[in-house]
Amino acid sequence: xxxxxxxxxxxxxxxxxxxxxxxxxxxxxxxxxxxxxxxxxxxxxxxxxxxxxxxxxxxxxxxxxxxxxxxxxxxxxxxxxxxxxxxxxxxxxxxxxxxxxxxxxxxxxxxxxxxxxxxxxxxxxxxxxxxxx
Numbered sequence: 863x864x865x866x867x868x869x870x871x872x873x874x875x876x877x878x879x880x881x882x883x884x885x886x887x888x889x890x891x892x893x894x895x896x897x898x899x900x901x902x903x904x905x906x907x908x909x910x911x912x913x914x915x916x917x918x919x920x921x922x923x924x925x926x927x928x929x930x931x932x933x934x935x936x937x938x939x940x941x942x943x944x945x946x947x948x949x950x951x952x953x954x955x956x957x958x959x960x961x962x963x964x965x966x967x968x969x970x971x972x973x974x975x976x977x978x979x980x981x982x983x984x985x986x987x988x989x990x991x992x993x994x995x
Contacts, residue, residue, distance in 0.1 A: 937972040940965035
């Protein structure tokens with residue numbers, strides 16, 4: 863998948879995707895002519911980063927996830943411990959409720975499988991054309 867296709871599907875800017883790729887947050891490779899290309903894992907990692915950024919998680923915290931190769935069904939994000947430290951759990955469906963219930967404060971969940979389906983099963987979103995005057 864090229865950068866333009868990824869940006870259109872995720873509704874993010876090229877600058878954001880390039881930043882994520884340059885800092886190593888999202889894996890990519892250079893194609894012909896030097897343009898970036900994303901395989902399935904790279905596109906899914908970019909979708910997870912975009913979803914977490916929309917939900918207000920900082921890039922500094924996202925870097926601690928090591929999401930280069932997402933391997934579980936869900937990602938749970940919550941505050942745990944006496945200091946209120948943000949914790950991340952990669953988990954399956956059976957473990958998800960256990961992690962959410964153990965979290966004393968608000969917890970946010972990202973469904974990796976839903977993001978994968980949105981990336982590959984649908985046509986890219988199209989923006990409505992403006993009416994001619």
